[in-house]
Amino acid sequence: MWHRLLILSLLFASLPAPLLAQTFRAGAATSNITPPLGSPIVGGFTPFPATHVHDELHARCLVLDDGATKLVLVVCDLLGIDRLVSDEARAILQQDLGIPKENVLISATHTHSAASALGKDARIISDSMDEYQRFVARRIVDGVKRANNVLRPAQVAWGKAEAPEHVFNRRWHMKPGTIPKNPFGGADQVRMNPPVGSPDLVKPAGPTDPEIPFIALRQPDGKPIAVFSTYSLHYVGGVGPGHISADYFGMYCDALSRLLKAEPTFVALMANGTSGDINNIDFRQARGKQAAY
Secondary structure (H helix, E strand, C coil), X not given: CHHHHHHHHHHHHCCCCCCCCCCCEEEEEEEECCCCCCCEECCCCCCEECCEECCCCEEEEEEEECCCXXXXXXXXXXXXXXXXXXXXXXXXXXXXXXXXXXXXXEEECCCCCCECECCCCXXXXXXXXXXXXXXXXXXXXXXXXXXXXXXXXXXXXXXXXXXXXXXXXXXXXXXXXXXXXXXCCCCCCCEECCCCCCCCEEEECCCCCCEEEEEEEECCCCCEEEEEEEECCCCCXXXXXXXXXXXXXXXXXXXXXXXXXXXXXXXXXXXXXXXXXXXCCCCCCCCCCCCCC
């Protein structure tokens, strides 16, 4: 994907000054949402305690203001985020900044190397938040407020790149009689994560989306403010056992910042797209060590 990042950085550097309005402003900031060691990492089938921080988790916040309306985009380095957390953060932002709740979009990347903001048991709908959920909601608010504090005149443009070599459907049609029975004793029509290189593979059960659409913001003098992008790849990790990490989403953001040679105030945001059945394994052939779920 890194050469695609280079394309994005070159596109950003050569942007014209489109749709520039005197009043249009943008601001971006991050808030650290790394949980304490000992918190359960929830990306696998069984939670296990965090023992080390490979890289910090963040709520990455972007505020756009055309002089009449403010929009807020937040991407959190989390497996998922409960609606209670989002509702709490949006309610505080409406109260403190006057930004309507419906103008705030909050999402999670689905990193598998993070503690849960879904509550003690994600299978149970709760009406109260635990300590970490309250912490995440507060830090989202702090990040948006910081982004709002640094609103400055901005230019906006958008585009897309493609990285098809990393996205593969993980559900496959197989030859008749080769799919094991499911846990309920029935027969599924397709198999998830079949053996790589199996002669019983027929065809993927659905398509993939290789596009990386993005919105780029910069100051009139050309200095980057933020890039908001999405990619439809479920998850890729590879850190040590018990390590907290933003996984590939965070690595992408760091790499884009380096390629742009951006100042520390620059914020990259990578949201997860239509990736429920998509991972980075080419099931037709093995290609070395891979991490996907």
